[in-house]
Amino acid sequence: MVEKGITDYFEEFLTKEPLFKEKKILQANYTPETIPHRxxxxxxxxxxxxxxxxxxxxxxxxxxxxxxxxxxxxxxxxxxxxxxxxxxxxxxxxxxxxxxxxxxxxxxxxxxxxxxxxxxxxxxxxxxxxxxxxxxxxxxxxxxxxxxxxxxxxxxxxxxxxxxxxxxxxxxxxxxxxxxxxxxxxxxxxxxxxxxxxxxxxxxxxxxxxxxFPPYNALQLQDIIRQRTNAAFKEGTLMPGVIEKCAAYAAREHGDARRALELIRVAGELAERDGSEQVLIEHIDSAEDKIEKDRLIDVVTSQPKQFQATMYSILMLENRKNIFTGDIYEIYQKLCKKIGQRPLTQRRISDIIAELDMLGMINAKLISKGRYGRTREITVSLPSQVEENIKTILKKELGM
DNA sequence: CGAGATTCATGTGAAGTATACCTTTAGGCTTAA
DNA sequence: AAGCCTAAAGGTATACTTCACATGAATCTCGTA
CATH class of the missing domain: 3.40.50.300 (P-loop containing nucleotide triphosphate hydrolases)
Known part of the structure; x- marks a missing residue:
């Protein structure tokens, strides 16, 4: 029954017209012949x-x-x-x-x-x-x-x-x-x-x-997206408004064209996966989520063990409101014991926390609590579903 | 009551250590003359 | 004697540790009004 379903899906996938003509045009390392607005x-x-x-x-x-x-x-x-x-x-x-x-x-x-x-x-x-x-x-x-x-x-x-x-x-x-x-x-x-x-x-x-190089504004981004999508997508696969929306998203992020192109590409892939005839505006939204999620997961998996352990310790504490370095270190030490790793010193963990901050996995703000010392206040602002995902991945990576 | 001293928990810089890896060199073994 | 291989010696970069000092506002202290 299930097998049949999968076969059907593949069959359908093959008969379906792909939305892309040349997907590689939207990839980050592609160098187009002309570069608008530059x-x-x-x-x-x-x-x-x-x-x-x-x-x-x-x-x-x-x-x-x-x-x-x-x-x-x-x-x-x-x-x-x-x-x-x-x-x-x-x-x-x-x-x-x-x-x-x-x-x-x-x-x-x-x-x-x-x-x-x-x-x-x-x-x-x-x-x-x-x-x-x-x-x-x-x-x-x-x-x-x-x-x-x-x-x-x-x-x-x-x-x-x-x-x-x-x-x-x-x-x-x-x-x-x-x-x-x-x-x-x-x-x-x-x-x-x-x-x-x-x-x-x-x-x-x-x-x-x-x-x-000044940032692109929304109109310039639209030009860029249009130029690339014309070559990358088949005609009429983009619903009106999609390009505008995409450009608007990217313009909000200091005019990042790379992001805009990634967004439209992933949106296209999602649309294709849905079996949709067109790339819809909704696909842009899901694409944004997916990109962010993929990026975070990618970062997490590519980190060394000790970084992962630190990250996991932070996530364990995440439901509490104020997380400080000392709390993390305590949890981290227990975690190391549990998974049989030699714990690093607090000095090093301090550096690792700073690096995780740089990577955008967490937000660490240096605060002084006056009489009660000085520390980093750490907040995690991952979408809850992504967070669960990352927790599972970390568990697996750490062998638990 | 307020200025200045104190205090805490950890940030942060510098120097030291462990590890993994490199090249060089000396010694030992083999080989060919 | 020449050639080749191996292991030890001597050297480096990097990740981490150790040590020591820096931070900065809440709290404490104490002189003063």
């Missing part, structure tokens, strides 16, 4: 980078703007164009893109430089080498030829926040170490005031040119 910035970047096509070192460049304002996309777009031309003319131009935020890949100085070397096809061990040794390897490998290298460091503010600004200083010195090759740097930052907090000398040499 013509000005693209032109600027192109002007600044143009000398590289004559193998002259272009100015270092810094790009600012909130997430989803097209920074990465614009840079990638231009990179592709330039690499095409370089290839056609046999120019030794190389553009390397690294996202500094990715944990375990480029979130420390050592790992960043190691990753750069890896881009040239040489393996570097995850630990063990002196950092300057890795720098040397990098210099050697780069300096073998008269080439020009453009280094794109995405979300560099995260890296500097975590490890201090010495890295930037080292990077400004790269060119003086090189004989043949030349390197210029494009830094991308989500944090607008980030550059003001670094050493002024570094600032002047690293940020010779600056460019700000």
């Amino acid at each position: 013509e000005e910035q693209i032109k600027q970047i192109a002007k600044i980078l143009a000398p590289s096509l004559r193998l002259e070192k272009p100015s270092n460049l810094f790009l600012y703007g909130k997430t989803g304002t097209g920074k990465t996309l614009s840079v990638k777009h231009i990179s592709n164009k330039m690499l095409d031309i370089a290839k056609k003319n046999n120019l030794l131009l190389k553009i390397i893109y690294v996202n500094c935020k990715l944990k375990k890949i480029a979130d420390t100085e050592y790992r960043l430089v190691a990753q750069l070397v890896r881009e040239f096809g040489r393996e570097i061990p995850p630990t063990g080498l002196p950092t300057d040794e890795v720098y040397k390897i990098f210099y050697n490998i780069v300096d073998r030829e008269n080439q020009l290298i453009v280094l794109v460091l995405d979300e560099i503010d995260q890296l500097v926040k975590k490890t201090g600004d010495e890295i930037l200083y080292n990077f400004t010195r790269i060119n003086t170490e090189l004989k043949k090759a030349q390197i210029s740097i494009i830094g991308i930052s989500n944090d607008l005031i980030f550059i003001n907090n670094i050493d002024p000398r570094v600032k002047s040499s690293l940020s010779e040119e600056e460019l700000v």
